[in-house]
Amino acid sequence: MTEQLRVEVLETLAHDAGAFTQGLELDGGTLYEGTGLVGKSALRVGPLGQPPVTEIPLPSPLFGEGITVTGDSVWQLTWQNQTAIEYDKATLTERRRVSYEGEGWGICQQDSGRLVTSDGSAELTFRDPATFAETGSVGVQRDKLNELECVGDSVYANVWQTDEILRIGPDGAITGHIDASGLLSAPEAGGADVLNGIAAVPGTDEFLLTGKLWPKMFRVKFVPTAP
Secondary structure, eight states: OOEEEEEEEEEEEEOOTTOOEEEEEEETTEEEEEEOSTTTOEEEEEETTSOOSEEEEOOTTOOEEEEEEETTEEEEEESSSOEEEEEETTTOOEEEEEEOSSOOOOEEEOTTSOEEEEOSSSEEEEEOTTTOOEEEEEEOSOOOEEEEEEETTEEEEEETTSSEEEEEOTTSOEEEEEEOTTOSOHHHHHTOOOEEEEEEOTTSSEEEEEETTOSEEEEEEEEEOOO
């Protein structure tokens, strides 16, 4: 049975309204954010709730997409450039670039160690965290899967152009529908783009949510929808 959930806001945080958010990850108290658009893409790193301390721009024509922290590395996808960038987490220097086929949208790492990536379709692809090679895939009964966050065996996925987040099991089954609508006021939403950016808060059942060009970020819980 698919659980119906909604967002309960616990805290509202500042967010750079100029950030075209493509990936979000919280590691300890450090927030990693990947942004997109050619000439404006970057990896941003800094304390949660504060401006980034470090910003690493991606040179044109790279269009940044999802990010994830894996051990002592940070991976960042690109949209149509078929290139993944691996950074050293401690120094944030670039280690290497790896090629892959198709588009890059979202990425996260499961507890098993394998990477999960999306490309805007209804398929999630599994990858080796050392080589980035494909190791398998699973179909989901919903397309436009975008930014991803792994929690245990589940994958949380933003659905592009909607206010919906899906919780997806390891077999591709949708186990939860999360309604994340209404986070921004009408004036705020008028200057913003889509919901995109979900990061689990380690050691809790909480998440961070934001979007492309959003002026706010939210610390939230996913709670059952009232019958």
